[in-house]
Amino acid sequence: MADVPPPVSMEDVARLAGVSTATVSRTLRGLPNVSEETRDRVLQAAASLSYVVSPIASRLASGRTHTVGVIVPYASRWFFGQIVAGAESVLREHSLDLLLYNIGDIPARQRFFGALPLRRRVDAVLTVAMQFTDSEITDLLSLGVPIVAVGHKVPGAGCVRIDDVAAASAAVQHLLALGHRRIGMISTFNDQSMFLPVAHARRRAYADTLADAGIPIAEELVMSVPHGLDGGEQAMRRLLTLADPPTAVFAESDELAFGALSALRRTGRHVSVIGFDDHELSALLDLTTVRQRVFEQGVLAAGMLRRAMTAGTWTPEELLMPTTLVLRASTWPVAVRTTEPG
Numbered sequence: 001m002a003d004v005p006p007p008v009s010m011e012d013v014a015r016l017a018g019v020s021t022a023t024v025s026r027t028l029r030g031l032p033n034v035s036e037e038t039r040d041r042v043l044q045a046a047a048s049l050s051y052v053v054s055p056i057a058s059r060l061a062s063g064r065t066h067t068v069g070v071i072v073p074y075a076s077r078w079f080f081g082q083i084v085a086g087a088e089s090v091l092r093e094h095s096l097d098l099l100l101y102n103i104g105d106i107p108a109r110q111r112f113f114g115a116l117p118l119r120r121r122v123d124a125v126l127t128v129a130m131q132f133t134d135s136e137i138t139d140l141l142s143l144g145v146p147i148v149a150v151g152h153k154v155p156g157a158g159c160v161r162i163d164d165v166a167a168a169s170a171a172v173q174h175l176l177a178l179g180h181r182r183i184g185m186i187s188t189f190n191d192q193s194m195f196l197p198v199a200h201a202r203r204r205a206y207a208d209t210l211a212d213a214g215i216p217i218a219e220e221l222v223m224s225v226p227h228g229l230d231g232g233e234q235a236m237r238r239l240l241t242l243a244d245p246p247t248a249v250f251a252e253s254d255e256l257a258f259g260a261l262s263a264l265r266r267t268g269r270h271v272s273v274i275g276f277d278d279h280e281l282s283a284l285l286d287l288t289t290v291r292q293r294v295f296e297q298g299v300l301a302a303g304m305l306r307r308a309m310t311a312g313t314w315t316p317e318e319l320l321m322p323t324t325l326v327l328r329a330s331t332w333p334v335a336v337r338t339t340e341p342g
Contacts, residue, residue, distance in 0.1 A: 008050065009051075010025065010051070012049055012051070013051050016048070016049065017038075017042045023038060023042065024042050024046075027042040028042070028046065065121055065123050066097060066123065067097040067098070067099050067121060067122045067123060068087075068126055068305060069101065069121070069126070070084060070098055070099065070100050070125075070127075070128070071103060071112075071127045071128065071130060072101070072103075072127075072129075073102070073103060073104040073128075073130060074227075077255075078279055079277060079294055082295045082298065083129075083297055083301070084100065084128070085298060086299040086302070087298040087302035088298075089298075089299060090298075090302035091302050099122060109136075116139055118143055119143060123145055124147070124309050125147045126149075126305060127150070127157070128150045129151035129196055129197070129198055130151075131197045132154060137154060137155055137156070146308030146309060148160065148301045148304045148316075149301075150301045151197075151198065151297075152197045156316065157316055158301075158308065158316040158318065159316070159318040160297050160300050160304065160319045160321065161297075161319075162292050162321050162323050163320060164197075164198055165202075165204065166323075167205075167276070167290045167292070168201065168205035168209075169205040169208070171274050171289075172209040172250055173209060174274060174288070174331065175248040175250065175272060175331065176209070176210075178248070178272065178332065178334060179333050180246075180247050180272060181215055182218070182244065182245075182246045182248075183210065183221070183247070183249070183250060184222065184223065184239050184250070185222050185249065185252070186223050186249060186250075186251040186257075187202070187203050187206075187222065187224055187252045188227045188231070188252060188256070202276065203222075206222075220242060221246050223238060225256070227253070227255065227256070228259065229255060231256060231259060232251060232256035232257060232258060232260045232262075233262050233263040235256070235259070236249065236259065236263035236264060237263045237267070240263070240269055240271075245269075247271060247335070248272035248273070248331065248334070249271055249272070249273050250276075251273060251275045251276065253276050253277055253279075254275035254277045254282050254287060254289055255277075256275070257273050257274070257276075257282075257289070258279075260273050261285060261330065272288075272332055274289060274290075275287050275289040277290070277292060277294065278290070278291035278292065283328070286330055288326065288328045288331040289326050290323050290324070290325055291325075291326045292321065292323050293321060297321060300319060304317055
């Protein structure tokens, strides 16, 4: 077996270029105070020797990790996956790594904030639809790095979000405009507790919009179920068993709405359903929904972090993204009763 030659070192490059190792380091890191003639000589020497800078050594020398920590509650869910994918597309472009932390339950949160593994491991933090306690916010700010939150305001952090209250209200107003008055809601309110603010905002919008229309809230029409298709189907089946079932339903997310549509298809019943997000399957299932540009929110949040990481001083920004009501075949005007029940 042939002997493997030793790896080329920075000292080898310095020897060939006739400069110090410090000059080689400054040149390869793109730092100033290196003449053009010297820079060209160093780069030519490095190229001729096929010298590649060690990423780890470069990071140690600069004091930067070139890594962004991303905190999500449920990495496997579509919304969070889209945000992370959007952010990663920008970070990858700038040779930045992504370190993902999935802390969807209380024990995971306690372990995370007890150890705070982000310390000295990241140059910035991205949080996705997370609500933090005061002590958790203090811990995050103590990292001394830029923080950007997607989906919810965090004190001291930049923010990319939509107006969940206004968007959910638009969904309920659409059902009211179609003549529906007995409108149910499928929510993950209890499942998400305090840590995912979206459920609270959308449920509050549902109640306030009905109240503004002079319609009292019927508690039996509000279903709290686990996230996902099974939860949506379970909720719709329960609503259909009521003596006076709803003529329309607002689902907190498209995935809950998909489950509701499945229950209706299986039972042969007809109820208008509107979702929220414009999931990539929503058009296929002809679901009326509220569209938010999820992937783009991740892109914009990562861009905001990049600006913060490269700026000398940075004032946290807030970007409010638009939403759009997308009309499809799952909602229609309420049927007019020709006879009174009973």
